[in-house]
Amino acid sequence: METVPAAGRDRLSHLPDCLLHIVLSSLRSRQAVQTCLLSRRWRHLWRLVPCLDVDQRDFLLSVDRDREPDFPGRGASDVYKKARKERLDTEMKRRRSFEDFADSVLPLNGTWPLDAYRLHVSERDLREASSRWIRRGLARRPVELSVAYGYVTHHEYPWHYSFDFISAGGGALHLTSRLRKLHLSGLTLSRKFAEELRSECPVLEDLKLVDCEHDHPIASLTLKRLHIEGRYHSDSYSYSYSYRSFGSLDPIAVPALVSLNLHMVCLPDSEDEFQSVAVASITYPCYDASNRFLKSLRKASVLELRSFTTTVRQSSRTSCN
Template sequence: MSGVDLFSTLPDHVLQHVLSFLPSRNAVSSSALSRRWRHQWRSSPALRVPGPDASTFINRFLLLRDGVSPLRTLEIDVGHCSNEYDDDDVDMWIRHGALTCQTLAFAASAEQPSEMLRLTRGPLAARHLTTLRLRSIRIDGDFLDLSRCPALLHLSLSKCLLDCKTIASSSLRRLSLADCSFVSSTKTSTRIATPSLRWLHLEGPPRCLLESMPSLTAATVLLLWGKEAKDCGSRSMLLDALSEATTLELMASSSRGQSLHPGIAI
């Protein structure tokens, strides 16, 4: 079997599936292997871009893709925010992926809130989307009104700055809000309306109002209880929203790091 190219016996759709697991720069580089490989990356169902200095690459990749083959996964990590990226680019990438993707993920890092890239346009509409992950980005307005994403099951927001009235989805099953900051131009708490939720992870300042979650089975809530806690209503309202959970871990600490309540497992 020495010297036999087993890949050459595989059909195109299998090669494209294999390429979808690679970082997209590597997938494009495969075009140098042979004439058959020259255009396989154009039909790969995934765009995966880790690391900085990628704005031009992402735009050209999306422009040169085979428009017949749908994109199913879009994962972009731009690293530290720089002048290379702007809000319009990020919004365009996410909404382009939302047309066909099942998984959307965008990650960045920022030392100050003023450095964060922003999503400021209207609600996201994504008929096929099941998983949405965002890290270190500012989200304003109605973007997280996810009623136009009927298949969405998993939402993860990490280190985000949220200036929105509502996080809403009737289909969502798993929600993670980790180290996010809630701000509001109207000085009202963000409303979380996810009636089908089964799993919740909430970590950070309690600037949100949890509506009824009758399907909830497991919740982990780690609250930094500072002077802004009055904006979120009473603690009894929080516990009422979590009352259906069969497994509950609850921790609340002051802004000085002092524990106010021990963890509770029910």
């Protein structure tokens, strides 16, 4: 007769390491590391998790950003200076904690392959350290790579960090041989990146570029899903748009492309047909001369168009908003 476990018994800890690593992979790295406090069984499990998600936002509390003191009135300058100094000291401590944490989860001698590596940095001053973290992450030959340079507050304007695989990986291009999914945000992509994408990423299937500066052609024989978007900026005082161009997009250069998603980008003036594209979505094109490009998507079974200022003939398979 099977014994029923006592109430409150820790059955999760009795699972094999491979299953616990899957559980930890669903957490951000800071949360995964914190599980080492649960018991001796969990002390070192996080070190071999196949998915790393290093995110500076875990070290930035919204309450800290709201503690910026108001401009002082007459006779209150000392109070203002003290409050501002306390806030800056707190921010510096959190930044140092994040740097120490990122170096700990990405050790210099780490060699085991990763299923996914995600890095999100929120401060300009960490560019040099970010290069180190990207290099160490690539050294683990991830299947999925995501690098994002975000913003502490929604109303800050973009800042860009130059990226290509040669500089990021320390010249070791073989590190991209397993890469299937690549998501980049807030980066400036050089011509080297465009060349490496075609020649050094032999199994890449998913490419997502958000608010990236890139004016060179995108070419990949294996790419199936392409998502490019600019940036919408708004606050209580102003509204502005930041459109992105992506150079030329030739059907011959992406012959396996199945899904295309373009948001606030400058569409190429071309009618070359994308016969392999089955699903396409285009939102907020930056100018009205886009009908020629829309003709290139005539084979798509699903075509979603949003926020166009020109009239587009609607068919049974086209959605227009």
